[in-house]
Amino acid sequence: MNVTVHIFSKPLSYYSNNLNSALIGKCDKILLQQDACYDQARFATTFNQNLYMLETCSIARGIPPTDLVTLLDDLSWVDLLVDSDKTITW
Numbered sequence: 001m002n003v004t005v006h007i008f009s010k011p012l013s014y015y016s017n018n019l020n021s022a023l024i025g026k027c028d029k030i031l032l033q034q035d036a037c038y039d040q041a042r043f044a045t046t047f048n049q050n051l052y053m054l055e056t057c058s059i060a061r062g063i064p065p066t067d068l069v070t071l072l073d074d075l076s077w078v079d080l081l082v083d084s085d086k087t088i089t090w
Contacts, residue, residue: 003084003085004087005028005029005081005088006031009033009089010034019090024047028050030043031052032054033053037063051070053072056074
């Protein structure tokens with residue numbers, strides 16, 4: 001099974017004209033970084049599983065993760081990318 005990590009760095013509304021959610025499979029993973037962390041609730045509503053946030057971005061912005069978001073330290077997110085088949089940075 002192919003797994004893609006989709007990396008978002010902006011709020012979900014930024015991608016509204018360009019994002020085709022059909023491109024994101026059930027087994028794919030969503031990684032939030034930078035300003036996408038501010039919009040974690042909307043990402044969680046749209047992609048209610050396999051949702052991750054960079055711990056460094058969470059701390060830098062003072063944003064604790066919601067229950068549906070898993071924090072990843074630097075080594076863990078590198079492992080996430082290595083274990084996936086491909087990545088897409090939006």
